[in-house]
Structure formats: structure tokens, C-alpha cells
Amino acid sequence: MAAGVAAWLPFARAAAIGWMPVANLPMPVAPTEKNKRQDELIVLNVSGRRFQTWRNTLDRYPDTLLGSSEKEFFYNEDTKEYFFDRDPDVFRSVLNFYRTGKLHYPRYECISSYDEELAFFGIVPEIIGDCCYEEYKDRKRENAERLMDDQEDNKDAKLPNMTFRETMWRAFENPHTSTMALVFYYVTGFFIAVSVITNVVETVPCGSVPNMKEVPCGERYTVAFFCMDTACVMIFTVEYLMRLFAAPNRYRFMRSVMSIIDVVAILPYYIGLVMTDNEDVSGAFVTLRVFRVFRIFKFSRHSQGLRILGYTLKSCASELGFLLFSLTMAIIIFATVMFYAEKGSTSSKFTSIPASFWYTIVTMTTLGYGDMVPKTIAGKIFGSICSLSGVLVIALPVPVIVSNFSRIYHQNQRADKRRAQKKARLARIRLSKTGSSSAFLHSKRNGLFNEALELTGSTEDEKRLSKSTSLIESQHHHLLHCLEKTTNHEFVDEQYYQQSYLEAGLQNYPSQSPSLSSQDGVTGTCCTRRSKKQHHTPLPNASAPAHMQPLKHTHTHPQGLQELSTIHIQPLSTSRSSLNMRVEEPAPLNCQSSQITTAIISIPTPPVTTPEGDAHLPAAPTLQNVVKVSAL
Amino acid sequence: MLTMNLEGLEMIAVLVVVVVFVKVLEQFGLLEAGYDDSVEDELELSAVRHRPEGLEQLEAQTRFSRKELQILYRGFKNECPSGVVNEETFKDIYAQFFPQGDASTYAHFLFNAFDTDHNGSVSFEDFVMGLSILLRGTVQEKLIWAFNLYDINKDGYITKEEMLDIMKAIYDMMGKCTYPVLKEETPRQHVEVFFQKMDKNKDGVVTIDEFIDCCQNDENIMRSMHLFENVL
Numbered sequence: 109m110a111a112g113v114a115a116w117l118p119f120a121r122a123a124a125i126g127w128m129p130v131a132n133l134p135m136p137v138a139p140t141e142k143n144k145r146q147d148e149l150i151v152l153n154v155s156g157r158r159f160q161t162w163r164n165t166l167d168r169y170p171d172t173l174l175g176s177s178e179k180e181f182f183y184n185e186d187t188k189e190y191f192f193d194r195d196p197d198v199f200r201s202v203l204n205f206y207r208t209g210k211l212h213y214p215r216y217e218c219i220s221s222y223d224e225e226l227a228f229f230g231i232v233p234e235i236i237g238d239c240c241y242e243e244y245k246d247r248k249r250e251n252a253e254r255l256m257d258d259q260e261d262n263k264d265a266k267l268p269n270m271t272f273r274e275t276m277w278r279a280f281e282n283p284h285t286s287t288m289a290l291v292f293y294y295v296t297g298f299f300i301a302v303s304v305i306t307n308v309v310e311t312v313p314c315g316s317v318p319n320m321k322e323v324p325c326g327e328r329y330t331v332a333f334f335c336m337d338t339a340c341v342m343i344f345t346v347e348y349l350m351r352l353f354a355a356p357n358r359y360r361f362m363r364s365v366m367s368i369i370d371v372v373a374i375l376p377y378y379i380g381l382v383m384t385d386n387e388d389v390s391g392a393f394v395t396l397r398v399f400r401v402f403r404i405f406k407f408s409r410h411s412q413g414l415r416i417l418g419y420t421l422k423s424c425a426s427e428l429g430f431l432l433f434s435l436t437m438a439i440i441i442f443a444t445v446m447f448y449a450e451k452g453s454t455s456s457k458f459t460s461i462p463a464s465f466w467y468t469i470v471t472m473t474t475l476g477y478g479d480m481v482p483k484t485i486a487g488k489i490f491g492s493i494c495s496l497s498g499v500l501v502i503a504l505p506v507p508v509i510v511s512n513f514s515r516i517y518h519q520n521q522r523a524d525k526r527r528a529q530k531k532a533r534l535a536r537i538r539l540s541k542t543g544s545s546s547a548f549l550h551s552k553r554n555g556l557f558n559e560a561l562e563l564t565g566s567t568e569d570e571k572r573l574s575k576s577t578s579l580i581e582s583q584h585h586h587l588l589h590c591l592e593k594t595t596n597h598e599f600v601d602e603q604y605y606q607q608s609y610l611e612a613g614l615q616n617y618p619s620q621s622p623s624l625s626s627q628d629g630v631t632g633t634c635c636t637r638r639s640k641k642q643h644h645t646p647l648p649n650a651s652a653p654a655h656m657q658p659l660k661h662t663h664t665h666p667q668g669l670q671e672l673s674t675i676h677i678q679p680l681s682t683s684r685s686s687l688n689m690r691v692e693e694p695a696p697l698n699c700q701s702s703q704i705t706t707a708i709i710s711i712p713t714p715p716v717t718t719p720e721g722d723a724h725l726p727a728a729p730t731l732q733n734v735v736k737v738s739a740l
Numbered sequence: 741m742l743t744m745n746l747e748g749l750e751m752i753a754v755l756v757v758v759v760v761f762v763k764v765l766e767q768f769g770l771l772e773a774g775y776d777d778s779v780e781d782e783l784e785l786s787a788v789r790h791r792p793e794g795l796e797q798l799e800a801q802t803r804f805s806r807k808e809l810q811i812l813y814r815g816f817k818n819e820c821p822s823g824v825v826n827e828e829t830f831k832d833i834y835a836q837f838f839p840q841g842d843a844s845t846y847a848h849f850l851f852n853a854f855d856t857d858h859n860g861s862v863s864f865e866d867f868v869m870g871l872s873i874l875l876r877g878t879v880q881e882k883l884i885w886a887f888n889l890y891d892i893n894k895d896g897y898i899t900k901e902e903m904l905d906i907m908k909a910i911y912d913m914m915g916k917c918t919y920p921v922l923k924e925e926t927p928r929q930h931v932e933v934f935f936q937k938m939d940k941n942k943d944g945v946v947t948i949d950e951f952i953d954c955c956q957n958d959e960n961i962m963r964s965m966h967l968f969e970n971v972l
Contacts, residue, residue, distance in 0.1 A: 115815030118971045119867070120837045122874035123850050125882055126889045127910060128964040129955050130934060135964040138971075147811065208818075449749055486749040493756065541839040583971075587837060590967075595911055595930075597918040599840060605917035 117583055124590050131594035139582040151189035152203070157196040158189070165206050170578045172230040174206065198225040205231065213240040219247040234536060245529065276354035293410070296347055300406050303340035306333060307400050341377040344370065344403075366409060373403040435472075438501055442468045442494045449487040456483065467491075472498025544584075549601055551585050790823035792864040801865075802872035809868065816864055824861040827851050841915030849909060853889040879965050883952050897945040903931045 128135070150166070152159040152174075169175040184191045192199070198217060202225065205211040213222065213236055226233050236244050270278070279289035310326035310333055326333050348370045355361035376396040408414040421428070443464035450458040457480040458464050467480040471494050482491045592598050600608070792798065798809055820829060827848065834847040854862050854870045873885050888894070892902045907927040914922065938946045938954045955961045 115818060116833050117837070118812075118875075119871060120834065121968050121971050122871050123834075125874050125965065125968065126850065126853070126886055128967075129883070129886050129890075129951070129961055130907065130910065130930070131960070131964070132930075132933065134960050135967055138967055140970070486753050489750075489753040489757070493753075545840050584837065591838070591910070591913060595914055595926075597911075597914055597920060597922060597926075599914065600917050600919040602917055604919065605921070608919055609921055 117580060117587075121583065121587055124587055127590065127594040131590075133593045133596060135593050136586060136589045138586050139579065152199075153184075153187070153189045153191045154194055154196045154199045155192070157199075159199065159203055161203065161206065167578075168206060168209075168580075169231075174202075174229060176230075178230070194228060195221065195225060198222055202226070202229050202231065205235075210237040211235050211240075212237060213244040215243060219244070219251050223248075238533070241529065241533075242525070245525070273354050274356075276350065277356060280351055280354060296343065297407070297410050299340050299343045300403055302336070303344075303400075303403050306336050306340070307397075307403075337377060340403075341374050344374045344406075348374065366406075369402055369405045369408075372399055373406060376400055435501060438472070438497065439465055439468045442472070442490065442497075445490050446482060446487060446494070449484055449490055450482055453483045453487070458482075458487075468494060471495045473502055474498060545599065546601060547581065548585050548588050549599060551581070552589070552599075790863050792823065798865070798868060802868050803876035804868065804872060812868060812871070813864060816867060824863045825867070826861050830862065838913045838915075840917060841913040843913045845905075845909035845912055849889060849892065849906060852892070853885070875968060875971055879956075879962065880952065882965050883955050884948065887948050887951050897947055898951070899945050900931060900935060903934060903946075904928060907931050907934075 147162050147164050149160050150163050152161070166174045166179075173179055179190055182190045182192055197214075198221065201212055201214060201217075201222075211231065211233075223233065233244065278285055279292065283289045283293035311324045313322040314325040314328050348367070351367070351370075352358060352361065361367055376399050379396055408418065440461075443461050446467060447458050447461045447464045450456045450464075458467065463480075467482075470477050470480075471491060474495065476495075482488050588599065792813070795806060795809060798804075799806055802809070804812070817823065819833065825833075830851045831844045831847040834850065835843045837843070851862065852858075854866050856866055856869070870885070873881050877885070887898070890898050890903060890906050892905060904927060907930050911922060911927050911930075916922070935944075935946065937958075938950055940950050940954070
């Protein structure tokens with residue numbers, strides 16, 4: 109619970125008086141403060157700098173060092189203060205956390221020293237307030253990456269027991285690991301370059317045979333080029349197959365971009381081999397040669413920059429798409445206008461709107477080839493507007509896009525981070541909510557144990573259990589308990605609610621009560637209306653396991669089932685006496701207003717007959733086994 | 741025909757040029773577009789800062805000791821540095837105690853009960869007066885306070901509708917996951933029970949005397965009134 113809210117707990121409890129006249133049931137007893145001291149100042153001496161605060165302030169967070177009895181280890185008898193040999197600057201943030209309930213991360217502080225201090229004082233870093241959380245996480249991530257980089261440099265020392273396959277894969281991915289890898293890296297790079305240059309040179313017109321026209325080199329030295337091509341393709345194929353062999357996850361490797369580029373680079377050659385004899389498709393074959401240029405993309409394995417460029421283009425795809433869209437709009441508008449403007453003039457080149465597209469694009473990009481010019485005045489006016497707007501539309505976004513790249517890139521990262529953090533933050537909030545409600549449910553069961561023990565008068569166990577919850581928590585739980593009594597409904601957890609919702613249909617059968625219902629007739633006559641009263645049957649026998657729960661919650665606690673079996677078998681006098689003891693509760697059965705309920709007990713399908721030990725009964729009894737037992 | 745087309749287009753061209761020119765002038769501020777800025781709320785600056793009355797006066801008016809008032813004020817000021825609580829903050833604070841349900845309606849009624857001068861905010865004096873009655877008052881005073889809480893329109897009578905609102909607000913705080921499952925008519929039935937008990941002359945409303953009488957005769961209620969006496 110937040111610090112400030114703890115201060116309002118007295119108010120909330122006082123306001124609970126508003127429920128009292130409405131409630132029909134008696135309220136539970138309030139927890140007493142056993143040793144209520146006057147609030148006092150305590151002095152915390154941190155490496156010479158003295159901090160003072162109220163003791164209550166520190167008690168707000170009992171699961172930290174300062175809030176628990178752990179600080180007594182640091183108590184200095186002579187000076188009557190608590191001495192900590194830690195950094196006083198960071199301690200300021202820690203102490204402010206107690207005061208305000210919010211933990212802040214100072215930007216000038218080193219992240220690892222801050223973490224250490226938090227760990228020392230037992231504070232979980234996740235409760236850093238929203239204002240500083242992002243910064244904290246960023247710094248932490250940077251630090252972790254730096255540590256990881258350092259580790260990776262050390263890690264590259266060859267591990268002794270790697271299989272041949274793994275060695276090969278590592279060699280492919282990181283050429284600096286071994287000499288062989290480096291050699292391989294350079295060889296493939298060389299051959300990629302050779303292949304690309306070959307493709308280019310192939311088309312250059314070489315010297316000509318005198319009586320024929322100029323021929324490109326490719327046709328003159330066909331054999332030589334073919335051999336070169338074959339050699340390159342063989343190298344690439346071998347490389348691809350080796351990578352495929354070494355890949356840890358072949359299917360994923362085959363789907364990756366680089367392997368697709370590899371395949372596309374070598375495929376035309378093989379297709380060409382297959383199709384050489386068929387002259388009809390030689391035209392298509394020629395087209396396939398175009399794809400050989402994709403070999404140049406293989407360089408991206410060798411160049412980090414290419415990879416980053418590709419990645420940023422991909423991540424800015426939406427921006428580029430929008431730019432393209434607006435350009436298209438502008439082009440269409442201007443082309444239409446120019447077409448209609450030039451429609452009147454004779455021998456106009458603007459024969460159709462698509463023909464005007466060419467003019468618009470050339471003008472807007474300020475190329476101005478001059479193959480199409482407007483002749484009418486209107487055409488010239490609109491043409492000038494077109495070129496002016498072209499300057500704006502084209503030239504302006506280019507630097508904006510460049511800066512957008514970096515901005516969007518970081519923003520994307522930050523948006524994802526924030527979304528992930530938001531999910532984590534919501535999960536934290538939800539967790540703390542369920543934590544507090546489940547803490548209440550948990551302490552309710554323990555609380556019943558407390559009440560039972562109060563009746564039987566054993567005090568050591570009570571002490572043992574009561575110190576597990578702080579005073580504030582017990583007061584909060586008492587408040588929730590009062591609300592339960594007022595409305596006569598109980599707080600339950602989610603799964604129990606689902607189950608009871610389902611069996612709400614089954615609730616109406618009155619008759620299935622086994623031998624437990626020997627006291628059936630006591631109050632059956634009294635209350636004719638549908639009536640409910642909470643009735644818990646804690647078993648006072650000390651041999652039962654330490655955590656007793658009311659039998660309703662048996663579906664989550666197998667020990668509860670065991671208790672049922674003890675009721676089943678042991679002489680009913682024990683249970684009867686305890687039931688009787690509960691009846692003597694000071695609530696008179698005022699038939700108009702009190703309501704009696706039946707405790708739903710789950711019995712497993714074979715009724716267990718062993719009273720001792722932890723019978724490990726099936727954990728989830730089915731709904732059919734839910735039986736109503738009328739209590740009392 | 742053609743000349744007509746040309747002229748039309750020329751006019752359009754000239755119009756476009758003129759419009760662009762005007763826009764450029766506007767940009768340079770030479771032509772006012774004629775929109776009025778919204779005046780910033782100067783009132784926001786003077787945030788409500790409230791200083792409570794002195795410690796002696798509060799000591800005289802309430803039944804708290806000096807030390808207790810100090811503790812109360814420290815907690816209050818810590819949570820609301822401006823010195824007053826408005827309804828939103830009130831609802832937030834109260835909602836933290838009931839994580840499973842929705843405490844806002846009940847907090848609204850509670851706020852109205854604490855805000856005795858109905859100025860929309862609860863100052864420290866209101867807060868401490870209310871607490872004084874609830875924690876240190878006589879049973880009679882506590883019952884009057886409770887009656888005031890239930891009587892939403894403060895007309896001196898609790899009608900069934902008012903009670904139903906209060907009851908629904910209380911049940912809302914329980915939330916969804918309860919045992920037994922909360923049904924639609926549960927609050928209404930509870931109100932019926934309440935009225936049967938309290939409304940002696942069966943006139944459909946509960947007056948303050950009926951209320952106090954009936955509560956004083958009910959042992960449960962009497963006992964629970966003393967429940968929170970050792971808070972603070």
C-alpha cells in the first residue's frame with residue numbers, strides 16, 4: 109500500500125461507521141495494537157551525514173531493511189543512532205521513497221551503484237516512479253549491453269567441445285574467429301566482385317571483327333566468360349550448401365533474406381543450363397540474366413552499413429509510402445490540369461493524361477528534359493506552378509526523411525519499449541491489487557485460525573501467525589472484513605468465483621447431506637426464508653497441519669480435504685463440540701435478520717478413510733462432488 | 741469555344757495565384773485571419789491553498805489531543821499538499837482500500853458527508869471535525885452522522901430510494917468476485933430488511949428519531965459503534 113494511503117487508513121476505518129446501522133451481522137473484532145508507542149524521531153547516520161525521520165515513516169514498508177527489525181543490526185548503542193556505511197547521496201533517494209512513496213532515480217548516479225544500494229536496503233527497483241522509470245531502464249539496458257559486449261569478446265575464445273558443424277556456423281557468422289574463416293570471407297568477397305565485374309564487362313563492345321558490326325565482349329569471348337561464370341557460380345553454390353549444412357535451424361535459414369538472395373543469384377545460371385537448347389525461350393533466358401545483378405546484394409554480408417540501410421528502409425516503409433502517395437496525388441492533379449490546359453493548342457505533345465504524367469514528373473523533379481513543353485499561357489502558368497511545387501515537394505522531405513529515419517527508428521524503439529513497459533506496469537498494478545486482495549484472503553484463513561485459537565486459548569501459535577502481517581495490514585484486513593459482514597457476502601478469488609458461479613444452478617438441492625448433518629434440525633425450523641450464515645468449522649485438534657482453512661476453499665488446498673476426512677471418521681463429538689462452541693457466539697439468532705448458510709464442502713469421489721498423514725487426494729474435485737452440508 | 745475554355749482556365753490560374761499570395765501574406769502576419777485566442781485561465785495559477793486554523797482552536801473544537809492533531813495533519817498534508825481534498829482525490833484515496841470493487845459511489849456520498857459546508861472540497865477542519873465525531877463522539881452523535889450520510893438530500897428523511905443508492909454503493913465496493921454471487925436484487929432486499937427494522941410507523945421514510953431509537957435498541961449496532969474507538 110502506498111505510504112500516503114497508510115496515513116489515511118484511520119479515516120477509512122472511521123468512515124466504516126457508516127456501514128454499521130445497515131449491517132445485520134456482528135462486526136469482527138478490531139486488531140489491537142500491542143505495543144503502541146508514541147511516534148518518535150530516529151536518527152540515521154549514513155557515513156557521517158545524519159538523517160532524521162519519524163519511526164512511523166520507516167514502518168510503512170515493513171519488507172525493506174529500514175522498515176523491519178533488520179535495522180536493529182545497525183543500531184549503535186553509544187550514539188543511539190543507526191549507522192550505515194553507505195553512500196549518503198543515494199540514501200537521499202531511498203529515504204525519500206519512505207517519505208513520499210515514490211522512488212526516484214537521479215540521473216547523475218551510476219546505475220550499478222544505485223542498484224547495489226537498492227539491493228542493500230531491500231527495495232525492489234520495479235517500484236521506481238513513472239517519471240524516472242524509463243531513464244532507469246534505458247541506462248540499465250545500456251549497461252547490460254556493454255557487459256554483454258565485453259563478455260562476447262572473451263567468449264570468442266574457442267570452446268573445446270564444439271562440433272564441427274557449430275564451428276563452421278560460427279566461422280560463417282563471424283569471420284574474425286579463425287584464419288580459415290577470414291580466408292573464406294575474403295575469397296567469397298573476391299568472387300562476388302569478379303562475378304559482378306564480369307557481368308558488366310560482358311556487355312561492353314569489344315573490338316570488332318572488321319566486316320561485322322560492333323559486338324559486345326560477351327559474344328566475342330563466349331567461352332571465357334562462360335568459364336568465369338561457371339567458376340563463380342560453383343563457388344557460390346558450394347558456399348550456399350555449406351551454410352545450409354552448418355545452420356542450426358535449417359528451415360529458418362532457408363527463409364532468411366540472405367539465403368534468398370543467394371538462391372536468386374545462382375538460379376539463373378542453372379536455369380540457363382537447362383534451357384540452352386530450347387531457342388523459343390531464349391528471350392526469357394536473357395531476361396533471367398538480369399537477376400544476376402542480385403549477386404551484388406551478397407555484399408551486404410560483408411558490409412554492416414548496407415544491412416543498416418536496408419533495415420532502416422524497412423522500418424521507414426510507412427513514411428516512404430505516404431510520401432509516394434502524396435507525390436502521386438500531386439502528379440495526377442498537375443497532369444490533369446496540364447492536359448486540359450494544353451488541349452486547345454495544336455500539335456500538342458500532351459496527348460493524354462498519362463502522357464502528361466511524364467511531363468509532370470520531369471518538371472517536378474526539376475529535370476526538365478524539354479521533350480514536352482506547354483505552349484498555351486495557361487499551360488505555362490500551371491507548368492511554372494508545377495515546377496515550383498515540385499521543388500517544395502521533392503527537395504523538402506529529403507532531409508526530413510533522413511532525420512525522420514533516425515527519429516522514427518528511435519521512436520519505434522521507444523514506443524515498443526513503452527508499450528512493453530506499460531504492459532509490465534499494468535501487470536505490476538494488477539499484481540499489487542491482486543496481491544493486496546489475495547493477502548486479505550490469505551490472512552482471512554489465518555485469521556480464522558486465530559479466532560479458533562482464541563477460543564481454545566493457545567497463545568504461542570497466535571503469536572506465530574500474527575507477526576506475519578503488519579499492524580497496518582491487519583487493520584486494513586479488518587476493514588475489509590467489516591465490509592464483508594455488512595453486506596453478508598465474502599471476498600473470494602477469481603477461480604473460486606468462477607466455480608461458484610457455475611454451480612449457482614446446483615445450489616437449490618437441499619437434501620444431499622451426509623452423516624455430518626446430524627444437527628440438522630436445530631435451526632431448520634427457525635428460519636424459513638432462504639437464509640445464509642457463514643459458518644466455519646475450524647478443527648481445534650493440534651495434529652492437523654499448521655495451515656487450517658475453512659472447508660470451502662478445499663479445491664485449492666488438499667489439506668482441507670484431509671480435514672474433511674477427519675470429520676468423516678473421527679467421532680462426531682469433536683466436531684459437534686466445536687460446532688457448538690461456535691453457536692455460542694454472541695449473535696442471537698434473530699430470525700428476521702440473520703441468515704444461515706450451508707458450507708459447501710467438496711468431497712473427492714472415493715471418500716477417504718485414512719485420517720492420518722497428508723492424504724494426497726485429487727487436487728480438483730469435480731463439480732458433481734460438491735455436496736451441501738447444513739451446518740449447525 | 742476554345743477561347744472561352746482558355747479564358748476560364750486563365751481565370752482559374754489567376755485565382756490560384758492570388759490565393760497563394762494571400763496565404764503567404766497571412767504567414768507573414770500582414771493579414772490577420774481574424775481568430776481570437778482563447779484566454780488562458782489565469783485562475784489556474786492561484787491554486788487553492790488552504791491553511792487551517794490554529795492548533796489551539798482545533799483542539800478546542802474537537803476531541804483530539806494536540807499530539808493526535810499533529811499526527812493527523814502531517815498525514816493529511818503529506819497526501820494533499822495544497823491543504824484541501826477535492827472529490828477526485830478523495831475517491832482515489834478511498835478506492836485504494838478496496839481493490840476488488842468500485843468505491844467511487846460510496847466515496848462520493850462520504851465526501852458529501854464530510855464536506856459539511858458544501859463548498860466542493862474538504863479542508864482539514866472538515867476532515868478533523870468528521871473524525872472527531874466518528875472516533876471520539878458519543879453514540880448519539882455517531883448515529884446522527886450516519887443518518888446524515890444516508891440522507892443524501894439532507895431533508896431529514898431517509899427514503900427508500902436514498903437508501904437503495906447507499907446500499908448499491910456499498911455493494912459496489914465488494915466487486916464481482918464474492919461468495920455467494922451477488923445478485924441484482926440483493927441490495928433491494930437489504931433495503932427492505934432495513935426499512936422493516938427502522939420504519940416504525942410504516943410511512944415509507946425513516947426520520948432521525950426512528951433511526952436513533954431503533955439503533956439504540958439493537959445490540960449489534962450498539963456494539964459495533966464502539967468498534968473503532970482505539971483507532972488513532
